[in-house]
Amino acid sequence: MRGALRIALAQGVILPDTLKALAAVGLPVDGLTGHRRLLVRADGIEYVLARPQDVATYVAHGAAELGIVGRDVLLESDEDVIELVDLGYGVCRFVVAAPAGSLDRSLEAYQHLGSLEVATKYPRVAERHFQRRGIQVELIKLSGAVELAPQVGLSDWIVDLVSTGRTLRENGLEVVEEIATCSARLIANRVAYARERQRIAELADRLEAWAGSRP
Amino acid sequence: MRGSEREYDQAGVELIGPSDRVADAEVVALLADALRACGLATAEIDVGHAGVLDGFLDEVTGVARDDARDRARAGDLVSLLEIVRAAGLAPARVGQLRDAFRHRGPLAPFAEGRDQLPPRSASAVGELLELAELLEAAGVSLPVRYDLGLVAPLGYYTGITFQAIAPGLGSAIASGGRYDGLLARFGTDRAATGFGIAVPHLHQALVATGQVAIDDAPLVTLEGGTPSHTLRVAAALRGAGVSVAIGAVAESAGRPVVALRVIDGTRVERDGLVTPVADIAADLASVPDRREDRG
Numbered sequence: 001m002r003g004a005l006r007i008a009l010a011q012g013v014i015l016p017d018t019l020k021a022l023a024a025v026g027l028p029v030d031g032l033t034g035h036r037r038l039l040v041r042a043d044g045i046e047y048v049l050a051r052p053q054d055v056a057t058y059v060a061h062g063a064a065e066l067g068i069v070g071r072d073v074l075l076e077s078d079e080d081v082i083e084l085v086d087l088g089y090g091v092c093r094f095v096v097a098a099p100a101g102s103l104d105r106s107l108e109a110y111q112h113l114g115s116l117e118v119a120t121k122y123p124r125v126a127e128r129h130f131q132r133r134g135i136q137v138e139l140i141k142l143s144g145a146v147e148l149a150p151q152v153g154l155s156d157w158i159v160d161l162v163s164t165g166r167t168l169r170e171n172g173l174e175v176v177e178e179i180a181t182c183s184a185r186l187i188a189n190r191v192a193y194a195r196e197r198q199r200i201a202e203l204a205d206r207l208e209a210w211a212g213s214r215p
Numbered sequence: 216m217r218g219s220e221r222e223y224d225q226a227g228v229e230l231i232g233p234s235d236r237v238a239d240a241e242v243v244a245l246l247a248d249a250l251r252a253c254g255l256a257t258a259e260i261d262v263g264h265a266g267v268l269d270g271f272l273d274e275v276t277g278v279a280r281d282d283a284r285d286r287a288r289a290g291d292l293v294s295l296l297e298i299v300r301a302a303g304l305a306p307a308r309v310g311q312l313r314d315a316f317r318h319r320g321p322l323a324p325f326a327e328g329r330d331q332l333p334p335r336s337a338s339a340v341g342e343l344l345e346l347a348e349l350l351e352a353a354g355v356s357l358p359v360r361y362d363l364g365l366v367a368p369l370g371y372y373t374g375i376t377f378q379a380i381a382p383g384l385g386s387a388i389a390s391g392g393r394y395d396g397l398l399a400r401f402g403t404d405r406a407a408t409g410f411g412i413a414v415p416h417l418h419q420a421l422v423a424t425g426q427v428a429i430d431d432a433p434l435v436t437l438e439g440g441t442p443s444h445t446l447r448v449a450a451a452l453r454g455a456g457v458s459v460a461i462g463a464v465a466e467s468a469g470r471p472v473v474a475l476r477v478i479d480g481t482r483v484e485r486d487g488l489v490t491p492v493a494d495i496a497a498d499l500a501s502v503p504d505r506r507e508d509r510g
Contacts, residue, residue, distance in 0.1 A: 062385020197319035
């Protein structure tokens with residue numbers, strides 16, 4: 001085992017808050033900004049900067065002991081990791097949305113057809129949700145601009161990730177149901193969490209205290 | 216890092232019948248001995264108990280209990296605590312559960328305060344203490360760590376659970392535990408405990424320690440004889456357990472090569488000396504296979 005703990009950090013919108021969190025609990029983060037290196041060593045810690053989806057993969061396979069990534073990514077990736085701390089930032093929600101005022105009509109259509117068409121970038125989250133609800137759906141996988149799908153007649157509903165809900169409103173959609181609230185998580189590899197329990201639990205405690213102290 | 220195949224070979228042991236701690240100690244010690252005998256000295260055995268979580272969930276009702284157990288199995292400790300808190304588990308209990316799940320190491324801190332734990336959790340810690348005493352007395356060939364946060368992804372465990380972990384591997388090499396309720400579902404109510412070793416993970420852990428499979432048995436090549444003589448000599452040598460290739464070999468896979476020239480169906484020339492095939496067979500078949508001596 002490497003002496004250093006390797007932490008995979010999700011690049012993108014949550015990274016600035018992640019750096020704030022790490023700095024607040026006393027971890028060195030200076031080397032992480034202002035250049036394009038993806039592997040940064042600092043004082044007993046090694047950081048890997050990765051795409052969010054890959055953070056979960058790195059940690060599940062043990063290529064990094066720890067990771068910081070949004071729960072939205074974890075729910076869709078289904079990787080086997082330990083979720084240790086809710087860091088509280090990067091809040092967003094998985095929702096089911098439909099064109100405003102169309103709910104009754106689409107439920108009638110469901111009774112008639114026995115199935116609804118749902119467009120989404122997150123097929124795993126959507127499938128699990130409707131399975132739990134016992135609603136038969138036909139999932140349509142899209143890569144972006146999902147809120148367009150009902151307007152162009154591609155689907156009845158969508159499952160999407162929203163933060164303020166503005167994009168939904170601007171596209172004439174309203175939330176039918178909330179699936180899950182997500183925020184950034186500290187995650188650990190299962191074996192690393194056992195082998196390095198003391199170091200990891202101690203870091204988790206500090207991050208939890210930091211998250212709990214924020215307004 | 217390796218250790219995440221979708222399907223793999225398993226080698227395991229089930230001890231069916233006894234339900235006491237002696238049986239638990241036996242299988243844990245056997246797992247350690249088995250890994251040790253394979254040459255893996257870097258592994259640790261992580262021991263927990265399914266009852267630790269069950270005790271807390273006894274104080275939670277309804278669907279929250281199943282949800283909480285699901286989340287624990289999935290490794291989602293954040294949601295586990297959220298769910299039991301929302302389901303009305305007393306704040307002091309939530310704190311205890313959180314601390315238990317962060318604890319790995321000697322049992323002493325939890326053993327002292329175990330009267331304060333929910334009844335089933337307390338008796339789980341009691342069983343772990345008994346086990347620890349037995350393992351200490353028996354002497355286990357790998358380090359044992361007590362991990363109150365160890366939750367097996369599989370749901371049928373009812374008592375002591377354990378896994379073997381090693382550096383360089385992101386998944387457990389072996390896992391197991393007591394599953395007293397499982398056999399009853401298949402018609403025979405018997406207590407049982409056991410483990411499965413993920414054989415490819417064991418190999419990966421061995422490779423990570425720098426160890427590779429050693430095969431010293433020589434590879435014999437036959438040249439120069441008539442086809443029928445060559446085939447007879449090859450058959451005689453192979454019958455004695457010697458590996459034989461007819462003609463030159465492109466890749467000996469690290470094994471020593473012994474080149475023989477076929478004279479006739481019963482004699483070969485080795486290093487300029489004509490020798491009966493039977494003598495060569497006796498000589499080469501007696502080269503010890505070092506794999507037997509490991510451990």
